[in-house]
Amino acid sequence: MESNEKEVVSKNFIEQIIEKDLAEGAYDTVCTRFPPEPNGYLHIGHAKSILLNYGLAKKYNGKFNMRFDDTNPTKEKTEFVESIIKDIEWLGADWEDRLFFASDYFQEMYEGAVKLIKKGKAFVCDLTPEQIREYRGTLTEPGKNSPYRDRSIEENLELFENMKNGAYKDGEKVLRAKIDMSSPNINMRDPIIYRVAHIPHHNTGDKWCIYPMYDFAHPIEDAVEGVTHSICTLEFEDHRPLYDWVVRELEYKKPPKQIEFAKLYLTNVVTGKRYIKKLVEEKIVDGWDDPRLVSIAALRRRGFTPESIKMFVELCGVSKSNASADYAMLEYCIREDLKLKKPRMMAVLDPIKLIIDNYPEGKVEYLDVMNNMENEGLGYRKVPFCRELYMEREDFMEVPPKKYFRLFPGNEVRLMHAYFVKCESFVKDETGKITEVHCTYDPETKCGSGFSGRKVKGTIHWVPAAFAANVEVRLYENIVDEEKGVYNEEDGSLNLNPNSLTVLRNCFVESSLEGAKPYDSFQFVRQGYFCVDNKDTTKDHLVFNRIVSLKSSYKI
Ligand code: ATP
Ligand code: MG
Secondary structure: OHHHHHHHHOOOHHHHHHHHHHHHOOOOOOEEEEOOOOOOOOEHHHHHHHHHHHHHHHHOOOEEEEEEOOOOOOOOOHHHHHHHHHHHHHHOOOOOOOEEEHHHHHHHHHHHHHHHHHOOOEEEEOOOHHHHHHHHOOOOOOOOOOOOOOOOHHHHHHHHHHHHOOOOOOOOOEEEEOOOOOOOOHHHOOOEEEEEOOOOEOOOEOOOOEEEOHHHHHHHHHHHHOOOEEEEEHHHHHHHHHHHHHHHHOOOOOOOEEEEEOOEEEOOOOOOHHHHHHHHHOOOOOOOOOOOOOEHHHHHHHOOOHHHHHHHHHHHOOOOOOEEEOHHHHHHHHHHHHHOOOOEEOEEOOEEEEEEOOOOOOOOEEEEEEOOOOOHHHOEEEEEEOOEEEEEHHHEOOOOOOOOOOEOOOOEEEEOOOOEEEEEEEEEOOOOOEEEEEEEEEHHHOOOOOOOOOOOOOEEOEEEHHHEEEEEEEEEOOOEOOOOOOEOOOOOOEOEOOOOEEEEEEEEEEHHHHHOOOOOEEEEOOOEEEEEOOOOOEOOEOEEEEEEOOOOOOOO
């Protein structure tokens, strides 16, 4: 009883609508869809829409349609169709055999338009685009009827036929719904439903020179496919009366229902296609999949997982009011996802040599190291230990400040998984840069030996010099300057962060990472989670992207 009540409370408003519809018999099954326009790459906001629609179909044992809304031939490209398919597959939303193209319904849409004309609900209008705008009125003033509004049904049928047959130039004539020029909702003031455009279409070629407008096409697409709940974002709320008008006038039996939810925004993150396109074109980023962006391709390249994105989208929830999520929340999700799944390896990003003077030259020990201290299931690996190691530059200080527990002359630390070492001396080059740290080790202190003598306060990681792989590591920060905000108020340009990419070309990782493949990811202890870059990694040059650092002040 109690658990049932809890379940009711946790349902989002869309689930509540769907359950009511099912209970009342408005629909006996659920069918949702994701309808991208193939005019760009998908981003994290689209992921929300995809996972929401797919999740609802799964939850109610219904169907999920993947539909390209390709009714506007001016902006669409096949390249985007391919990238969108790849991204949705990767997210795990399975449309099975339900992949559709809105352009396949051009005939139905055309017939729908003819039906409206025959019902006296649509007319061909000769006003110019400027005149149509003038006649439309404003938010405070009603519009005026077009002088062509009262054409006879016969004349309209003939003119529309001529439009279809290419008798007119682009913009010369349009087909408009006949609704109400004095409606307080401007979308209902005899909206244009068909226009002339002599542009070939990527799917239908030269077959059509008239194309339906979005507000007319979309409800038909939904109705033809048997979609029940057509979920879209809030900016379409004012279009809903027109959506309902179209499916009503075309007399669909179980018409789909439009439901709006708030878009997902990320604070201080660029998602606008227009801006991303500019960053790509000006070569400020390395393509649409640059790991600093939040396109799905970029998130995948950076090392985010479908599970982490799903968790993020669920945490954001579904609501009716616009709000903005924190990027730190996305980072939280990927940390949570990788924490127990990935081995914890040692990697030195800014190396200096650590030489153990009393360790025999040529000797190698193989230490048993647990891959993930919190998940024994990931097993163990052997890490070679020898006289010369690499350590992190920041783990040594010639003159340490208070509370510095890492290496400095005379101090002893634990080498992770290995022995205690004590710093005896160091070497600097002519510029004053430290090049070597010399230590002695205590053979009694081997990790796991049960040594219970003295304690040390610091543990540092290392990589055995003779068994290290030399790799490139890329660290990322937000591409926009968070202090200034995303957009420059004066000219609308982006405020860029000049330090958003740091490339480290001389890093060392355990040699067991040599066989890593693109998209493989790991924790590098103390440094964060890293993923093998899929674009710039070659057989003998590994490139790692830092997905996220280990720590954050962010709390859920
Ligand atoms: P455009 O400006 O080109 O229309 P778009 O981002 O709206 O861009 P669409 O291809 O029309 O692109 O979007 C497909 C679907 O994704 C739509 O149903 C849309 O409502 C949804 N969507 C787009 N952006 C977001 C977002 N930020 N959050 C949630 N859903 C989104
Ligand atoms: Mg859109």
